[in-house]
Amino acid sequence: MLSSRRGAPTIGGGDEEDPTSTADASSASAEEPKTHPPATLTACLASYSRSLLSRSTIPPSFSSHCLAISLFVAFLFSLLALSLLLRFTRPVPCIPPYDPLARSVHFTRRLEGLASDFGSLGVPWCRSKQGRSVDWTPGDLIKALEEFVPIYETRPIQNNMYGMGFDHSFGLWFMARWLKPDLMVESGAFKGHSTWVLRQARPEVKIISLSPRHPEKYLKKGPAYVDPNCTYFAGKTFVDFGSVEWRKVLVQHGVKDFSKVLVFFDDHQNELKRLKQALKAGFRHLIFEDNYDTGTGDHYSLRQICDQSYVRGGGHSCFRDGDEARIRSKRKKFWDKALEIDELCGKEEAWWGVRGYMRDDFNHSNKAISYAEHFQNSRFVESVLNVYWELPPVAGPSLTHQTRYDPARATDPIVEDGRYALFQRLGLGKLDSSVFNGYTQMVYVEISP
Numbered sequence: 169m170l171s172s173r174r175g176a177p178t179i180g181g182g183d184e185e186d187p188t189s190t191a192d193a194s195s196a197s198a199e200e201p202k203t204h205p206p207a208t209l210t211a212c213l214a215s216y217s218r219s220l221l222s223r224s225t226i227p228p229s230f231s232s233h234c235l236a237i238s239l240f241v242a243f244l245f246s247l248l249a250l251s252l253l254l255r256f257t258r259p260v261p262c263i264p265p266y267d268p269l270a271r272s273v274h275f276t277r278r279l280e281g282l283a284s285d286f287g288s289l290g291v292p293w294c295r296s297k298q299g300r301s302v303d304w305t306p307g308d309l310i311k312a313l314e315e316f317v318p319i320y321e322t323r324p325i326q327n328n329m330y331g332m333g334f335d336h337s338f339g340l341w342f343m344a345r346w347l348k349p350d351l352m353v354e355s356g357a358f359k360g361h362s363t364w365v366l367r368q369a370r371p372e373v374k375i376i377s378l379s380p381r382h383p384e385k386y387l388k389k390g391p392a393y394v395d396p397n398c399t400y401f402a403g404k405t406f407v408d409f410g411s412v413e414w415r416k417v418l419v420q421h422g423v424k425d426f427s428k429v430l431v432f433f434d435d436h437q438n439e440l441k442r443l444k445q446a447l448k449a450g451f452r453h454l455i456f457e458d459n460y461d462t463g464t465g466d467h468y469s470l471r472q473i474c475d476q477s478y479v480r481g482g483g484h485s486c487f488r489d490g491d492e493a494r495i496r497s498k499r500k501k502f503w504d505k506a507l508e509i510d511e512l513c514g515k516e517e518a519w520w521g522v523r524g525y526m527r528d529d530f531n532h533s534n535k536a537i538s539y540a541e542h543f544q545n546s547r548f549v550e551s552v553l554n555v556y557w558e559l560p561p562v563a564g565p566s567l568t569h570q571t572r573y574d575p576a577r578a579t580d581p582i583v584e585d586g587r588y589a590l591f592q593r594l595g596l597g598k599l600d601s602s603v604f605n606g607y608t609q610m611v612y613v614e615i616s617p
């Protein structure tokens with residue numbers, strides 16, 4: 169049964185306990201017997217207790233000497249406690265987490281040191297009809313990560329340039345496994361890496377793959393993956409997703425219920441167009457690989473559509489002397505894909521889509537849209553959404569060393585900056601840093617008319 173409701177037995181349930189905190193605690197207690205107070209203090213305490221036992225009076229000079237040493241040691245302990253506190257706690261600013269302006273002002277002072285500041289420039293989020301969300305938890309994601317790393321290491325296409333990297337491979341595998349579809353449809357296969365990921369998630373389930381060029385063509389030049397239990401509409405038999413007679417094709421694959429099919433799009437087509445096509449056909453569960461942020465990418469995405477001034481974390485100010493402009497210009501120095509305000513805003517301050525354009529088909533086509541049209545698109549999307557969930561980045565950039573996407577426009581990562589021990593324990597430290605560079609807010613949506 170394909171459902172995002174909670175209760176997948178294979179992945180265990182919702183344990184958000186930090187696995188490293190236990191390890192840290194046990195190593196701290198193992199250190200305890202080795203630590204002793206300074207010898208002079210010991211002498212003071214011993215002498216003081218002896219004097220209490222013998223009910224003798226302590227000489228005043230000796231007692232003030234002891235007091236001074238005790239105060240000094242207490243001071244040292246306080247310093248140690250304070251430094252540990254600063255090391256293991258994150259700052260908790262008293263500002264709304266997704267209010268871009270408030271966060272911008274707050275973080276301006278921190279930018280010189282440039283902590284990752286996840287979400288500090290706003291994370292627009294598509295609103296769903298009933299406000300439902302997914303039922304997997306950060307704890308589920310962490311457990312699954314540990315399982316996925318060794319699988320990922322066996323991928324046939326080790327260097328999948330122009331295709332999915334680690335974050336999205338994990339997201340696709342995790343969701344396909346959790347949702348347990350009876351059939352998986354993929355639009356945009358390239359050399360077949362995502363087909364391989366889907367296969368790892370559901371070994372017995374049939375796949376339908378649509379791609380203009382058959383992945384087997386790539387085998388002549390290097391590694392590629394061709395799945396033995398996949399129907400390919402590719403090469404000469406290629407049909408675009410929007411032109412397939414889906415009811416007929418599903419019946420041929422022994423599936424009648426569209427809600428048991430997972431559709432994965434990595435074909436760089438306008439996502440509004442794909443959403444409408446999928447809805448018309450009757451599909452319910454969709455994943456979009458490249459959910460590009462406003463101002464970026466080669467097709468109109470759900471993230472762009474839902475970036476609206478009325479949405480928390482959404483909307484932009486093209487004011488050149490404003491906070492957003494100032495912060496963007498600083499972040500540009502650190503993150504390849506961060507945008508300056510001039511790159512974000514086109515003619516007449518059009519910031520929606522990409523500088524006021526709705527792109528499609530690898531930007532082979534694009535169309536200027538008015539703000540009113542952009543607004544209507546968002547209202548339409550909201551009217552058919554049951555669930556909208558963006559995959560978080562796998563880990564913070566201080567761990568992955570990725571330098572491309574700007575964390576200021578992303579949700580908090582699964583493994584937060586500073587959690588080095590967890591990052592290593594999950595096996596993520598073994599992977600080449602280049603595999604963490606391709607994060608573009610992969611999104612899962614559940615839709616209905």
Ligand SMILES: C[S@@+](CC[C@H](N)C(=O)[O-])C[C@H]1O[C@@H](n2cnc3c(N)ncnc32)[C@H](O)[C@@H]1O
Binds near residue numbers: 332356357409435436
């Ligand atoms: C970014 S690649 C896909 C990467 C792949 N999913 C992976 O994980 O490596 C985009 C693919 O979409 C294909 N494509 C282009 N137009 C398409 C269409 N209309 N329908 C399906 N695929 C299309 C391209 O030929 C290309 O193979």
